[in-house]
Amino acid sequence: MRRLAIVLSGGAVGGGEARLLIGKARDAKPRCGAMVLIVLLAWLGPVRGAPASETRCWIDKGALVAPAAFGDVAGDFLIDLSAPVSVLHVTRAQEDGLEGIAATRDLSIAGRRLAGVTLAIVDLDARTAKFDTTINGVIGADLLRRFVVEIDPSPCRLRLLRRRSGAWPGSVRLAIREIGGRPLTLARVTDGLKVRSGLFAIDTADWATIVAGARLSRPQPADPPAPVRLRGVEVAGRLFEQVPAALRPPAGDETPDAIGMAIWSRWRLRLDLRHGWLELAPAEEK
Numbered sequence: 001m002r003r004l005a006i007v008l009s010g011g012a013v014g015g016g017e018a019r020l021l022i023g024k025a026r027d028a029k030p031r032c033g034a035m036v037l038i039v040l041l042a043w044l045g046p047v048r049g050a051p052a053s054e055t056r057c058w059i060d061k062g063a064l065v066a067p068a069a070f071g072d073v074a075g076d077f078l079i080d081l082s083a084p085v086s087v088l089h090v091t092r093a094q095e096d097g098l099e100g101i102a103a104t105r106d107l108s109i110a111g112r113r114l115a116g117v118t119l120a121i122v123d124l125d126a127r128t129a130k131f132d133t134t135i136n137g138v139i140g141a142d143l144l145r146r147f148v149v150e151i152d153p154s155p156c157r158l159r160l161l162r163r164r165s166g167a168w169p170g171s172v173r174l175a176i177r178e179i180g181g182r183p184l185t186l187a188r189v190t191d192g193l194k195v196r197s198g199l200f201a202i203d204t205a206d207w208a209t210i211v212a213g214a215r216l217s218r219p220q221p222a223d224p225p226a227p228v229r230l231r232g233v234e235v236a237g238r239l240f241e242q243v244p245a246a247l248r249p250p251a252g253d254e255t256p257d258a259i260g261m262a263i264w265s266r267w268r269l270r271l272d273l274r275h276g277w278l279e280l281a282p283a284e285e286k
């Protein structure tokens with residue numbers, strides 16, 4: 001079985017590098033290209049004078065965050081296109097006297113009001129501990145599919161539209177396939193010699209490209225830990241190099257691989273789940 005090696009870089013070559021080995025890849029030579037990835041840190045909140053279906057957004061710890069209100073529970077929510085089900089953080093629910101396994105309230109987000117939304121109440125401590133502010137829950141694909149979702153990275157804006165507008169200049173359209181309620185699109189990852197091609201989740205709640213079933217070729221330094229990077233990720237015919245990556249062991253019916261915000265923040269995104277397509281336009285050409 002051939003394995004794809006992902007560089008774990010923590011300094012000069014030979015000093016802090018290791019390799020991450022993942023399974024089932026085919027030999028291929030990637031196209032030449034280089035992109036410098038950027039980290040966007042912005043606040044997502046109401047925009048004065050903005051359209052009714054728009055709100056300001058920010059990327060915190062690599063995740064897209066937006067203000068929303070679930071009944072009286074108002075504040076920051078993760079916007080995760082790869083989450084099949086929207087949920088409410090149990091700690092925040094208890095603070096507002098909500099008990100049980102689910103709660104039903106009206107949800108307001110980006111100028112839209114959704115009546116009678118039911119959110120499962122789950123423990124999100126492991127996922128939200130890294131954030132400086134309280135994360136009240138996750139808004140996922142089950143609710144966002146009601147709209148054409150636009151994410152504009154700079155300045156960060158989230159729009160929820162009833163219908164799409166005209167195509168963006170220089171945009172490309174990709175087909176979307178859903179598995180387990182998660183929207184997926186075709187992409188490739190490479191270590192420079194071999195590639196893995198297939199369906200990847202559109203993950204807007206993680207910065208890294210997530211690769212399942214992988215292992216490191218040697219132990220990672222403990223202090224400080226070395227960042228994991230893929231040699232390349234190709235989406236819509238565009239190659240991004242030295243992309244932040246992370247490991248996740250396969251679990252149940254989860255889609256194992258996902259493209260994170262380190263890639264998506266380089267594009268303007270327009271997702272129409274009902275019609276099965278994703279439109280991408282380079283953010284710098286806006």
